[in-house]
Amino acid sequence: MEKKKMENLLNELNDSQREAVVYCDGAQLVIAGAGSGKTRVLTYKIAYLLQQYNLAPWNILALTFTNKAAREMKERIARLVGEERARYLLMGTFHSIFARILRSEAAAIGFQSNFTIYDQSDSRSLVKNIIHEKGLDDKEYKPAAVADQISMAKNHLIMPDAFGSCSLFDPRHPQVATIYKMYAMRCRQANAMDFDDLLVQTFLLFSEHEDIRRKYVEKFHYVLVDEYQDTNFAQQRIVYLLTRERQRVCVVGDDAQSIYSFRGADIDNILNFRDAYTNARLFKLEQNYRSTQLIVKAANSLIRKNERQIPKDVYSHNEQGERLQLKPAQSDREEALIVCNDIKRLRRKEDLQWNDFAILYRTNAQSRSFEEQMRKDNIPYRIYGGLSFYQRKEIKDVIAYFRTIVNPDDEEALRRIINYPTRGIGDATVKKIAGAATEHGVSLWAVILQPMLFGLQVAKSTATKIDAFRQLIEGWRERLGTEDAYELGHSIIQESGITKDIYSSHEPDDLSRQENLQEFLAGMQDFVESRREEDRGDETSIADFLQEVALLTDLDSDKDSDQPKVSLMTVHSAKGLEFPVVFIVGLEENIFPSPMCTDSMRALEEERRLLYVAITRAEKHCILTCAENRFRFGRLEFDTPSRFIRDIDPSLLQVDGGNSDRQSFASPRLPWQAQNAHPVATQFKAAPMPRAVSRTKPEPAVDPLSPQFKQLLHTARSGQTNAFTAGRGGNTSSLRRIDTQATHTPPHKDGTGGGSLLREGTIIEHQRFGIGTVVRLEGEGDNEKATVAFRNAGTKQLLLKFARYKIVNS
DNA sequence: CGGCCCCGCGTTTTT
DNA sequence: CGCGGGGCCG
Numbered sequence: 001m002e003k004k005k006m007e008n009l010l011n012e013l014n015d016s017q018r019e020a021v022v023y024c025d026g027a028q029l030v031i032a033g034a035g036s037g038k039t040r041v042l043t044y045k046i047a048y049l050l051q052q053y054n055l056a057p058w059n060i061l062a063l064t065f066t067n068k069a070a071r072e073m074k075e076r077i078a079r080l081v082g083e084e085r086a087r088y089l090l091m092g093t094f095h096s097i098f099a100r101i102l103r104s105e106a107a108a109i110g111f112q113s114n115f116t117i118y119d120q121s122d123s124r125s126l127v128k129n130i131i132h133e134k135g136l137d138d139k140e141y142k143p144a145a146v147a148d149q150i151s152m153a154k155n156h157l158i159m160p161d162a163f164g165s166c167s168l169f170d171p172r173h174p175q176v177a178t179i180y181k182m183y184a185m186r187c188r189q190a191n192a193m194d195f196d197d198l199l200v201q202t203f204l205l206f207s208e209h210e211d212i213r214r215k216y217v218e219k220f221h222y223v224l225v226d227e228y229q230d231t232n233f234a235q236q237r238i239v240y241l242l243t244r245e246r247q248r249v250c251v252v253g254d255d256a257q258s259i260y261s262f263r264g265a266d267i268d269n270i271l272n273f274r275d276a277y278t279n280a281r282l283f284k285l286e287q288n289y290r291s292t293q294l295i296v297k298a299a300n301s302l303i304r305k306n307e308r309q310i311p312k313d314v315y316s317h318n319e320q321g322e323r324l325q326l327k328p329a330q331s332d333r334e335e336a337l338i339v340c341n342d343i344k345r346l347r348r349k350e351d352l353q354w355n356d357f358a359i360l361y362r363t364n365a366q367s368r369s370f371e372e373q374m375r376k377d378n379i380p381y382r383i384y385g386g387l388s389f390y391q392r393k394e395i396k397d398v399i400a401y402f403r404t405i406v407n408p409d410d411e412e413a414l415r416r417i418i419n420y421p422t423r424g425i426g427d428a429t430v431k432k433i434a435g436a437a438t439e440h441g442v443s444l445w446a447v448i449l450q451p452m453l454f455g456l457q458v459a460k461s462t463a464t465k466i467d468a469f470r471q472l473i474e475g476w477r478e479r480l481g482t483e484d485a486y487e488l489g490h491s492i493i494q495e496s497g498i499t500k501d502i503y504s505s506h507e508p509d510d511l512s513r514q515e516n517l518q519e520f521l522a523g524m525q526d527f528v529e530s531r532r533e534e535d536r537g538d539e540t541s542i543a544d545f546l547q548e549v550a551l552l553t554d555l556d557s558d559k560d561s562d563q564p565k566v567s568l569m570t571v572h573s574a575k576g577l578e579f580p581v582v583f584i585v586g587l588e589e590n591i592f593p594s595p596m597c598t599d600s601m602r603a604l605e606e607e608r609r610l611l612y613v614a615i616t617r618a619e620k621h622c623i624l625t626c627a628e629n630r631f632r633f634g635r636l637e638f639d640t641p642s643r644f645i646r647d648i649d650p651s652l653l654q655v656d657g658g659n660s661d662r663q664s665f666a667s668p669r670l671p672w673q674a675q676n677a678h679p680v681a682t683q684f685k686a687a688p689m690p691r692a693v694s695r696t697k698p699e700p701a702v703d704p705l706s707p708q709f710k711q712l713l714h715t716a717r718s719g720q721t722n723a724f725t726a727g728r729g730g731n732t733s734s735l736r737r738i739d740t741q742a743t744h745t746p747p748h749k750d751g752t753g754g755g756s757l758l759r760e761g762t763i764i765e766h767q768r769f770g771i772g773t774v775v776r777l778e779g780e781g782d783n784e785k786a787t788v789a790f791r792n793a794g795t796k797q798l799l800l801k802f803a804r805y806k807i808v809n810s
Numbered sequence: 811c812g813g814c815c816c817c818g819c820g821t822t823t824t825t
Numbered sequence: 826c827g828c829g830g831g832g833c834c835g
Contacts, residue, residue: 065824065825066824066825067825093825094825095825096825120824120825195824195825196825198825230825259823260823260824260825262822262823262824263823263824263825362822362823363821363822363823364821364822364823365821365822385823385824419811422811422812424811424812425811426811426812427811428811429811551825570822570823570824571823572822572823572824573823573824591822594821594822594823595822596822596823597822607822610823631826632821633819633820633821633826635826
């Protein structure tokens with residue numbers, strides 16, 4: 001009967017999917033093109049292993065990158081083989097599965113099982129403390145950069161002692177090696193691991209303790225890895241340690257969607273999989289079930305420009321569909337307007353729901369303009385990512401209390417709460433405690449427990465305050481074993497004085513902090529209840545709650561997912577998702593690709609893959625937008641269209657000429673748009689170069705794709721008095737600086753003043769149109785417009801808010 | 811020690 | 826523009 005059922009299931013698959021599912025004799029690499037049913041293959045394969053091979057669910061290990069992916073896969077398997085069996089599958093993120101293993105094996109690697117997990121901000125703050133303690137200049141040793149370097153080293157399994165001689169080591173910053181050493185030591189003293197340690201320590205556990213490795217090899221009969229293209233070296237080695245004997249390993253991924261190298265992911269892992277597993281068989285899934293033919297073709301035409309990839313031919317038999325659309329906009333506001341109008345139009349025309357739409361951008365900061373416009377238009381939306389619930393100050397503070405109670409050695413948590421709410425233990429005292437701790441090589445908490453023993457010199461009144469704090473923490477610690485997370489958590493928030501601190505004020509942002517705190521408490525209650533329901537009543541303590549929360553991200557909380565809403569997110573967080581209509585916005589040089597990525601071929605190819613990922617999220621419509629003038633860092637900048645637009649086969653890209661959407665937006669039309677031409681063509685049309693009249697020397701022409709341009713961009717951004725402009729590309733491009741001292745200034749708060757310094761007859765040098773004379777002025781404040789007769793570019797109307805010019809002669 | 815104010819700086823993506 | 830950190834004063 002089960003066999004019969006399995007046969008039916010297999011019949012739902014296409015040939016290549018089925019082959020991938022039923023091959024279970026050895027290492028296996030499945031290259032799954034976008035939308036080719038990768039998750040389907042994984043779930044069916046697990047069902048197959050359970051039913052055909054009679055593997056016990058606890059003998060199957062499936063590793064994913066997000067909690068959400070793990071949860072969804074588990075649900076899908078439950079539908080295939082039943083709740084009961086699916087429940088015992090070992091399925092989760094690398095980080096959460098390894099954290100669980102490390103807790104039970106902590107002793108072997110010299111940790112206690114109640115270790116805390118440092119998040120990125122904890123790591124950075126620890127690095128910062130170390131830098132300061134060592135008396136180094138934090139301008140030269142930027143904490144964030146150093147922490148990233150350490151993280152990168154860990155992802156490559158480079159231990160502190162080896163760092164000085166590895167390729168990541170930068171001789172200009174020799175102290176990083178020492179900082180790394182101290183960092184590792186301090187983590188140990190704090191009984192804490194950062195995200196990367198969860199991998200590094202697991203690797204060390206398995207490579208240095210053969211008996212333990214054997215135990216887990218025995219346990220994991222079959223190992224499956226999702227999104228293998230995003231694994232880093234450490235993850236790849238761990239998987240290898242677990243599978244090298246049996247070679248019962250199936251990794252699934254798409255090299256064309258490898259977009260996490262900044263996190264240490266190494267595309268070589270998937271490209272060279274068959275070096276590690278010499279007998280591995282390669283399977284390819286090439287039929288895309290998600291998108292229309294033209295979307296797939298356009299995406300292919302883009303990704304073909306990359307050199308490093310596994311050759312494959314992704315195709316679709318769905319309807320042909322429409323070409324990609326490119327809609328140029330004047331400004332970021334107009335861009336948002338175009339997108340919102342399109343959403344409303346398509347929803348009516350094609351009878352879609354709000355949740356059928358997604359707006360994808362390169363950086364989180366870009367969500368703002370869309371948010372504003374959607375508010376105005378009453379379009380329901382949800383922004384994913386950004387700062388997660390658990391990263392908010394008030395929540396982090398509460399969590400810091402929990403962490404301290406579970407693991408008082410946790411230095412970062414302790415520092416956070418030792419004087420919050422204020423209890424008279426200030427910076428100076430903390431420094432003394434930390435000094436004593438470093439001197440004796442113990443944790444801060446050890447010093448607090450026995451100040452005399454470690455020679456802590458403080459005033460008597462301060463000593464009393466420290467001791468009061470100690471008693472406070474120890475009092476709660478005694479209740480750890482008897483009370484559940486909600487009970488204890490609730491009283492901690494009360495007794496610590498957090499409640500008093502937050503509820504005493506009626507400032508609007510304190511109100512939202514109160515709401516957040518309520519929500520957090522409700523979350524703990526849910527946690528305790530659902531654990532009880534799952535028959536895990538003994539895993540409801542604060543420690544269990546922390547374990548759950550430490551590795552949770554915002555994407556996991558679908559509180560109000562019942563309401564259909566437009567999704568706004570970065571391309572990175574859109575991976576694995578699909579939408580009937582996808583807008584990819586901000587397709588401009590210096591945004592997408594990001595300027596950080598344009599130095600190396602490798603990085604640029606990754607950016608291209610990122611755009612590939614974005615396009616392949618779309619089922620029916622994929623609409624690209626780019627804005628020419630954009631507010632960034634609080635100032636206006638001028639962007640050229642993304643070089644990636646040129647990589648898309650022009651016959652698969654429809655460019656939107658001026659239309660009704662745009663007329664409602666009161667902004668001047670600049671030639672780039674008014675000419676109604678293909679922007680790819682316009683991009684190379686040189687703007688009229690003004691004759692140099694002013695005394696400032698004209699800057700030499702710089703190609704916007706060159707490294708010098710980046711340099712100039714950087715100076716222009718950091719300089720207070722200069723704006724810059726990129727001429728339209730190619731060989732004749734120019735980059736000039738325009739002093740902004742004469743630009744339009746907004747009115748004062750009381751409504752007076754502001755405006756431009758222009759009069760009729762003033763001669764200005766405009767950053768794009770060159771030299772011209774002001775003919776007429778109208779409007780006020782933000783709407784102030786000038787009509788200017790330019791020497792080489794005809795008469796233009798400028799919305800002064802957007803214009804950059806300087807006065808030559810008035 | 812605590813609170814307030816000002817300055818400076820930055821924004822790539824995240825388990 | 827908005828946040829966070831540092832410095833200064835009470």
